Amino acid sequence: MAIRVNLDVMMAKRKMSLIELSSRVGITMANLSILKTGKARAVRFDTLDAICRALDCQPGDILEFTDDSFNNENHNDSL
Numbered sequence: 001m002a003i004r005v006n007l008d009v010m011m012a013k014r015k016m017s018l019i020e021l022s023s024r025v026g027i028t029m030a031n032l033s034i035l036k037t038g039k040a041r042a043v044r045f046d047t048l049d050a051i052c053r054a055l056d057c058q059p060g061d062i063l064e065f066t067d068d069s070f071n072n073e074n075h076n077d078s079l
Helices: 007-013 018-025 029-036 045-055 068-077
Strands: 003-005 063-065
Touching: 007 029, 007 045, 018 029, 018 045
Parallel strands: none
Antiparallel strands: 003 063
């Protein structure tokens, strides 16, 4: 998948544990862990909103588009 989840990075920057984020957002630690490890297939906008509010960040700080196949094709063309 070309979407990378950087939740762990933002949690580290804010010095917030999974337990604290779970408490602030109202989502189970298990579900946050699935999101944090990039194993989630979807995220609701209200969940993303709550996470951004708790971490004082933007959605783009948490979600990143990284199309490796696109980058590899462009890199090979320039050689």
